[in-house]
Amino acid sequence: MDYPNETFTAAERTRLAPHFSDLDGPVFALTNLPETVKGALFARYSRYPGTLRRLFLDEFADSLPELPAGWDTTGEGDRAAQLYERIFLGYGDDSVAQLGGAHVACEWVSNVLTKVLQRPRLGAYLEQSTRYIAYDAPMPGGGYRYYRDAALGPEYAAAMDEIFAIYSAAIPVVTASVAERFPRGDGESEAAHARAIKAKALDLLRGLLPAASLSHMGIFATGQTYEQLILHLLAHPLPEAQRYGRMLLEAVQATIPSFVTRIERPDRGGAWVDYLRTRTDAGRAWARRLGLDEHEQGEGASVALLRVDGDEDDLLAALLFEATGAPEERTRATVAGLDDDHRAELLRDLIGARDNRRHRPGRGFEALRYRFEIVSDYGAFRDLQRHRMLTVQWQGLTPALGAEVPEEVEQAGAGDAYRRALEISRVEYERLAGQGLRDAAQYAVCLGYRIRYVLDMNARAAMQLIELRSGREGHPSYRAVAHELHAQIAAVHPAVGAAMTHVDRTAEPRLERILSEMRTEAKRSAAQQ
Template identity: 25%
Template sequence: MSKVILAGYNVDAEVLADIVKSAEGDWDLTPETLSAAYARISRDARPVDELRQIARADVAKTRRQNERIVFGLGHHSVAEHAVFNFDLINISRLAIEYLESHRLASYTEKSQRYIRLDSDFLIPEEWQQAGLKDELKAFILYCFERYEVVLEKLKFNGIDEKLAGEDARYMLPLAAFGQLGMTLNARSLEYMILRLAASPLKESREIASKLLEAARPIAPSLLRYMDPTPYHTERFEDTHNTLNRLMSHHPVPVPVPAPVPVPAPAPYEVALLDFTTDGDSRILAALAQHFIGGSFSKVQDWIDAIGDEGRLQLFNAITGKMSIHDAVPREFEHGIMTFEVIMSAAAFAQFKRHRMTSITWNPYDPDLGLTVPKAITDAGLQDELLLINNKATKLANKMGMKHPATPYVWTNAHRRRVLITLNLREMYHMSRLREDESAQWDIRQLVGQMSELARQVFPICAGFLGGKDQFPK
């Protein structure tokens, strides 16, 4: 008969510290014992709970075993059984972008939409070294002052306080502090520390040091290789220098293939660059192959032969009993799309959380203009945002537009180009969440345009894209 044993679960570190303090004997509480016990499963026939007991009995031996298995034999997945929770407090919005670019972790972040913000912010060391500390501080304080003014004026115009705060935050810079809770395993933590340690931002490098300082005493056998190599520290500069050299010989930019000719509605620039051209038949064939058998190409030929009406009947059979809480089947992952999107920092802060997509991005670019909330325009307050932009641009020019620490002055309204590749299954998840009536307007409109383009190229299988509130329709 099968047996299921709860082997461990998250407990607050302060509770654990109190237990150890009040307990008799020498307690060495570490998740390394779970990693070591599970590492032995493949070569030791004893029950897993007994292996855990053995690992707990001699932590020093357990750590030596982990080092040999994880780093000596290269079985790094063993480290994934050790999990950490971190509180990250007083981290700039810019550094949070660096941090949350790591896919294999869980984040819950302080929302600038729901919380009225105090004037808490970072003066980066890079700006102090450049002799611009006072100018940057004055600019940030000005942004917070105008944030309060705009917030109150929007409320005076009858806008709900939460919605007013949601739009007033477009005045705030990326130097504003945030906070988050983060959960990740030791393998992901090691890689995160390495990447942050190689960051051009001093703030990110300090976060790397503090993460290591907090975690290494708990699990020293699982955290070892975190010193950046030249691959991590010099790759960007090498690439930049090579591109400059190539451009000197080829001054005319290489033509970029035209996007798929599907119109992108204003005011957002959303272009569908590429997609699975036979996406509907490919997805439906993948679903049908389980029942029909034989090669995929044979089944896809049959799917093509049954026509649109037959394909629609099959799609309806698959999705007919689906509720808003159900994910579409995994076979929908065989339909792929690549978008280029110009989005605000406010929208990107939400979009980056879709970590099952492939997202790469350019720096914030003042030449792309600003995303100005309609409520601010309707209230005649757009000049407030434009004045902040002028001040930010002047400061950025003093610091140097290409300096890694310059983006601290850009606001939630500033924009960047983002390249996104995702499958249709993830598009459904994104659409349900971000097109719902409760979603923030900026990302709701952006994802709505992505969904419209998806429906044009996957007319059958993308038919149910839309927010949760639209699902019954």
Template identity: 30%
Template sequence: MKPKRTDDLSERERDILRRYVTDVDARVFSIRDLNPEVIGAALARYSRAPTGFKETVAREFLNADGTPNDIKGSEMVDRVVNKFGDDSVAELAVAPLCIEEISNLMTKIIEDCRIGGSPIEESTRYVLYDQKRGGRWRYVRSRTIMESGLGESYVAVMDFLFDTYAAMVEPMQELFRKRLPADRFAIEVERGGGVQRVFPADLTDDNEKRAHRIAYNFTIRSAACDIMRCILPAATQANVGIIGNGRFFSMLISKLQTEELSEAQDLAEQIREALNHQIPTFIKRAARREHRADVHRKMRARCDELFAAEAIETVPEVVLLDNRDEDYFINLVASMIFPYVQHSTQQVRRVVRALSEQARLDIFNLYMGERKSKRDRPGRALEYGYPIEFDIVAGFAEYRDLQRHRMLTQQRQDMGVLLGYSIPDEIEEVGMLDAVQECFQRAEGLHHDLKRAGLREEAQYAALFNHFMRWNMGMNLRELGHFTELRTQKAGHPKYRRVCQTMAKLYLQRHPEMEPVLRYVDHNDYDQSITRAEQEARTARKSLTTGVFDDMDD
């Protein structure tokens, strides 16, 4: 029986729909208590049905007793998405997903899927890694490494890193307590119809004292975390929460299945299993991308051969590249090579420029691979062509914070140990310099051992947060303004603030007339690495106003 072509709901339909929509009579409403696949199927009908969502649900996707017809919803999604290939419909179902105890390296691989998913991850800037869980430190034990004969060496190095980290926690916090004593830490409170900054001696009740204690302790802890994370490895475990649509999760599963890391392949199946309880039809088509895997293997071999005799040149921390139209194809091929080497974009471009035209075309064709359908999509290098592009060398710690921006294109090189590292001055101040230097030495030895054993991808786990890595960022002017103004605010980490300050300075040197776009870039240099004090002072006022305190920081 065809659905009635009318927007007039019967009283019975209205009664049933009250379970599923916030307001049966409203033109704007929210949806509740419906399977995501029923929601997706009903929303997909907007493009073809003459009636609205409520009428479509009531007449097409509910059983006679008013319960949702989940089977019909899934069947329609399967037909539209998987048989007809209408990918836009795959964005109409949204699911929350929690992924716990994965490596920090894996969080970056996941977050490379930029469109359709909103991730939030456990922060090494705020969370201490000084407690074992189940008798183990919090790092990933890759199945491939543990079965390789290097498992014992890997565990020994990782345990040493975390033992050293744990030994620093109290001395480092004490250092920052001396730099900022509790009696010199003020919080904001509302008094006399206004906002005042109040020191401990002038706090009037237990709630104000509690708010001060929470804000102060969090400020000191985060300052210590900022320093100590320099020796955390990329294998450090983290938790990630994601709200994503069906297309995002389908692409994520396919991407993870295509990765060489066993952690990624195992995770792909775990994600599929979890989402099969929510949006099974939307991820049904997710599969390993043989085309991309083949391209990756061949490009890596070709780039190894091409750059075998090319020493890595030293370049500034941030470089604003010159993207001239006449060099388009040279620069495009260089973008294809960039993720497979450790060299700067400028150096890669010079090597490509010296090649014959046929050699460049061969690399281009190798990167494109043997595409058998439109779903064999080429990689991100084809996004080259932004008006603004930077090469950046900084620690993995800084990359983690700057990678999450989605309105731009980023390509990174493998994490490694060839570009050097930095050790914060505070490490020596607390008497831990020798131990921390040994952390870097042991991590580099493990990294080299893993690479020699053929575990090139897994070797990235051994790189530490303050080992330098290189990545490339292309963007338009609007995103440059947003990016640099956001990431130079006072609460940001001093190192990534410096990177973004330099990006703004380099761009304005070339285009001084664009200063209004970057007007609120904060170029100040804040002392003593206690950058969250003012933000936590404001947070304390909000806690007092609402009566809601973060007990985890108490």
């Protein structure tokens, strides 16, 4: 793929050079910037329609001192590199690789690849939001924002162009419908209301975007995490992933090169990549051998609790463990002998008063574990997949599990156009898959189609996910999943369900982002005074 190449003036390149490891490619590291600035850049990134380097010039450069030509504080230094070589490679102490990190931007990545980039647990990720950025504007150089590859054929490009044209035409129609349905109320500023209207309209239409849609991502991770991520990218069957693996390696080499020296060694990184490819091939071969490789047709969204590990006696004993001087089994036997009133009092006191969802109970909640199989639209999966403190596994994205048109899109009169886009997506997926390009065929699938995945998590992680994703400002599709997760946990462990006191179950029609936008508006006004 030829990536969009943003042009900068000579003065802009001079201003950017000390702070970005590459001024032309789509993958680059941030250098010579305070940690707070790097964090702020990435935070703003998710709602900014342009690239990170342009964002720096537009909103950050004027507030930072210009560095003299040739300024560079990113080098490790010979002595540091030699010390790292002796400790890490000589003694095999992998924990050293967890103690250094880097901020790296990956731009113009498909939504298929963003999920691969976000898969490592020990990292922080920020992705451009389909809620705040409309995908109707052309890229630098022209054309809609989707992954291109000549190997996918002209039919693929034609299908993507038509889907994006439908999406673009639907935005003003749905926006007008939402604005009519949710007029500005008392106390709502015009700017906050307009942003909330836009967010809801884009939420309703994000299911039209194909997985080929291009996003920008910011990553902050340790050297160890980057090493493992790069190896998995190099071993991935998609050419896009392999290309980004090589570019990501170059970006990390520009900032913390010693942390990734093993990747290019045939006996280390080469052997790792071979192992990962062999493991993937074995899984697919056995799926074919067992007749499990074909995607079954679905009948709608679902949440199924597959397994539960532990009971409420385990929970009480684990919550008490650190305060006692007794073996856990003795503690468990003691709490098992309590009557219901004392058990309820004990749990209530150990959980404490949770004034907000950030007040989480102790690690004793990690004694219980739940494994859920979920079928939801890909858009909801994208949001739920981001949670780090759980195990997530997912199957390939296909049209087999179906899709639905949001009711509010039907009410706006854009339902038929939405269905037409879904059908174009399905036909193109089947064409590519029929040519043996099943991995690449995912690019053609609209985000409104469903995907099957597993979330395996302890009760503490479940509380964090459910209370966050059930919030009234969230997208309705993942809110529905969060509500069902809570209901099924409460059915097997009522005390755990009751402890999740910040689950939002309100269901009336609403302009989801209006409260958040009003808070943001108030903060801006206060800052300007």
